[in-house]
Amino acid sequence: MPKDPTRGADPAKDPYLDREREKYGQPVPSREFLLEQLQQQRKPLSRKDFAELFGLTDEDALEGLRRRLRAMERDGQVVRNRRGGYVVVDNEDxxxxxxxxxxxxxxxxxxxxxxxxxxxxxxxxxxxxxxxxxxxxxxxxxxxxxxxxxxxxxxxRANEQITGRYFEESGIGFVVPDNKRLHQDLIIPPDYRGEAKDGQLVVAEVLSQPSRRRQPIGRVIEVFGEHIEPGSEIDVAASVHGIPVEFPAAVLRESREFGEEVPEPAKAGRKDLRQLPLVTIDGADARDFDDAVYCEPTATGWKLIVAIADVAHYVRPGTALDAEAAERGNSVYFPRNVVPMLPEVLSNGLCSLNPKVDRLCMVCEMQIGREGQLRRSRFYEGVMNSAARLTYEDADAIHHRRDPSLRRRHRGVLKHIDHLFQVYRALRKERERRGAIDFDTSESVIEFDDQGQVLAIHPAERLDAHKLIEECMVKANVATARFLRRHRIPALYRVHEPPSEDRLENLRKFVAQTGLRLEVSKEPSPKDYAKLMQRVRNRPDRHLIETVMLRSMMAAEYRPDNGGHFGLALDAYAHFTSPIRRYPDLIVHRAIKHILSGAKPDTFEYHEDQLITLGEHCTMTDRRAEEATRDATMTLKCRYMSNQVGNEFNGVISGVTSFGLFVELDQLYVDGLIHITNLEQDFFHFDPVGHRLTGERTGKEYKLADRIRVRVARVDIDERKLDFDPVAHPLGPNGEVLEGSEIKRREGGRRRGGPPGKRGNRRGRRRRSE
Missing domain, CATH: 2.40.50.140 (Nucleic acid-binding proteins)
Known part of the structure; x- marks a missing residue:
């Protein structure tokens, strides 16, 4: 039988009463306690029912209850029915x-x-x-x-502004969103079109969100023009994906109040690491330095110290600075430009671990065994002074090539760099033993001239120094997750679920077309992927296969419930190492500080539901950043390729459809389409299972992962699309042109005629298939 709400519930039994008392002078029942009571009653409760249940009669207490229930309704923890009763969300219905x-x-x-x-x-x-x-x-x-x-x-509502093309038809204006996931056009009334002209790229403010009876309505607030102009690629990509670029005045004002140097009182009570030769190792164009590292050998292995910028000391909950950082979720790294999570006075200045200046830091000190295992770890607040700012290329040249000039310049840290590479080799072996997936993905680097024009595109080189920092950061994040679990404090974990059955089946079918086999048990393990990675390591189509493998996996998420990390083969993982550019790391730092202060875990300011919402939001901003960066990069690549029309390139068939072939160009990692009408004079049959097109008359076959040579036929920068024409014959596995008997063998010896009933209007049938 459900409880009668008039029987009452003792507010003193609220498990989070201490936390509420710290926040409010006269606390009301916590969100958790309200949800618990609502579930126990097993029926909707009105605000009056809640007041009677807890015996609240004071006006301030009743107002506090009203505000709390409204906030819970706004955050989606509860909804109200037509009679004003509250119902718990996230149940079976x-x-x-x-x-x-x-x-x-x-x-x-x-x-x-x-x-x-x-x-x-x-x-x-x-x-x-x-x-x-x-x-x-x-x-x-x-x-x-x-x-x-x-x-x-x-x-x-996620879309306050929409970027797209403005069009007019029969006197009605509308914006077609550039973001393909926005499936509704935005209606623009005549008085709200501004200076926009038909076909121009614009930004429109959404005045009225869509409903069942009408489309969204908006007004044009900015006009980019007919085309994406050189230099505006990043602005357009940020606008299309709703990434805030400018900081509000209140945020800039708060960030300037800290000054440019760490005041002496802020250093008090911290462990002094200023004499320790910590170094930063980052990209040549990096400006925000989150992490510094130091290593020394011990009797049982190594002592590894990872010092991270103490952003939580400056960015406090309840400030405009914190609200904006939470809204952005992360920094977005475009080619040649960054949209930072924090204003540059902090991200590149006071928080950044710049060389030869005092900086506040959060420290993870680890004891690493000779086999690369994490034996012990501890956390503390410190003050440091970076001994050197090294690039990945510098570190690699100092250790591997023993570059004399660099070794003279950094003579004070030479042995410590050698120690870092020693511990890296142990960490790397431990990674391989546990079966972590090592996606050594191929990426391209875009070079610009002084005017911002694309000068060249070439493959990025991944050095041991890149892997060194990656392994040190992974180990610190593992230690962080252990610390959070040991103290049972709510925080955000980085969770990577195993791939689903249907994704595994699709991957298995794909690799079969490349002559490989994916051996996966009912419960897949990272080692299954790692074994396949080893087999494709030296193949010319490695990049394509690795890309498809990566797409077969689930996307990582931020969640307060630990679900482990499949890709890294870890049972617990939390992001700690980049609080300048990732908001979840900042939450984790606050959790660690809370424990270090001696406070109880249940008095931590973040409750579980709040962390669920924050985790989901940060997962969204992380994926949003990936999509925006991909769009901006593709626009730049298309701009570069617009000067290559008529030129020939080698590539690999990355996709086969009923209307043609997608080809990824070697080293540029850009896809274009060979339309089926541009293939040989033949009727091609599409085999969706085998991912291939087969000529009816000639038997010529184009299949996934085949090498091919193409000519650039057309480039559309605004649409980020390339059209290719095939050149000569398919290429062999090493890029050689196949001729003579090899062509006949691959074509399967098929000749004129084909099976009965397959002749007809070739062009018409192709168009229908598209």
Whole structure:
């Protein structure tokens, strides 16, 4: 039988009462206690029911209860029914999360808590746009057996501005979003079009969000012009994906108040590491230095110190600075430019571990065994003075090539750099033993001239120094996760789930087309992937295979519940090493400081539901940054390729469709399309299972991972698309042109005629298949 709310519940039994007392002079029941009581009652409770339940009669207490319930409703923890009763969300029937729109007008809800995605029909999506946070009611299953949802409430609208092309038809203006996940056009009334002209790229403010009966309505607030001009690629990409660029005045004012140097009182009570030769090792163009490292041998292995910028000392909860950092979620690193999470006076100045200046830091000190295992670790607050700012190339040249000039310049840290490489080799072996996946992915570097024009594109080189820093940071993050779990304090973990069965099956089919075999048990392990990685290490199509393997895996998330990290083969992992550029790291630093201060874990200012929401938001901003960076990079590559029209390149077939072949160019890592009408004079049959096109008359075959030579035919910078024409014959595995008997062997000896009933209008059938 459900409880009668008039029987009462003792507020003194609230497990988070101490935390509430620290925050408020006259505390009201915590969110956790309110949810617990609501679940125990097993029926909706109104605000009056809650007041009676807790015996609240004081006006201030009643107002506090009202505000708390409103905040819980705003955050999606509860919803109100038509009678004003509150109902718990995240139960069997009500789910909250973020919308991910699909190309067909439908969508999926990614739940805040771990669970199956919820299908949203095109009818439900009429009221929504990609990225909105909502609450849905589960109403059954769709035709694929997935949970299907019905919209209950919109918690947060994700799109206040939309960037796209302005068009007019029959006197009606509208903006077609450049972001392909925004499936609805934005209606622009005549008085709100501003200076926009038909076909121009614009930014429009959303005045009215979509509903079941009408599309969203907006007004043009900025005009980029007919085309994406040189130098504006990053501004456009940031605008398209809703990345804030300018800082509010209050944020800049707060950041300037700290000054340019660390005051002496701030150094008091910290461990003094200023005589320790800590060094930073980063990219040549880096300006924000999060981490510094030091290593010395011990009787049982090494002492490894990872010192991280103490951003939490400056960025405090409740400030405009913290609110803006949380909203941004992370810094976004574009080619030649950065949109920082924190103002530059902090990110490049007072927080950055610049050389030869005092800086506050959070320190992870680790004892590493000879086999690379983490034996012990401890955390403390410190003050440091970086002995040197090294680039990856510097560190590699000092240790491997013994460069005399660099060794003279950095003579004070030479042995410590050697020690770092020693511990790196042990950490690397330990990584291989546990079966972590080593995606040594190929990336390209874009070089610019003084005017910002793309000068060249070439593959990035990954040195041992890159891997050294990566392994040191991974170990510090492992130590952090252990520390958080040991003290049972709520925080954010970096969670990477194992791949799903359908993703594994798709990967298995793909690798079979390349002559390989993926051996995976019912419960896949990272070692399954690692073994395949070893087999493709020296193949010319390695980059393609690694890319498909990477896409087969689940995306990593930030969550307060630890689910381990599949890719790194770790049972617990938390980001600690980059608080200048990642907000989850800042949350983790606050949790560590809370423990170091001697406070109880249950008095930590963040409650679980707050961390769920923050984790989901930071996961979204992380993926948003990836998409924006990818768009900006592709625009720049297309601009470079616009000067290569008519030139020939070698590449690999990265995708096969019914309408043609996608080819990725060697070293440039840019994809273009060979339309099926540009292949040989033949009718090509598409085999979706075998990922191949086969000529009916000639038997010529184009399949996934084949080498091919192409000519650049057309480049559309605004659409970020390239068209290629094939040149000569397919290439062999090492880039050689196949001729004579080799061509006949690969074509399978098929000749004229083909199977009965396959002749017809070749061009017409191709167009229909597209």
């Amino acid at each position: 009500l789910v909250r999360g973020r919308v991910r729109a699909g190309p067909d007008g439908s969508g999926m809800l990614r739940p805040d808590r771990p669970g199956d995605p919820v299908y949203l029909s095109p009818r439900e999506m009429r009221s929504l746009l990609n990225g909105d946070r909502i609450v849905v009611r589960i109403v059954g299953l769709d035709d694929q057996g997935r949970p299907a949802g019905e919209l209950v409430d919109v918690l947060e």
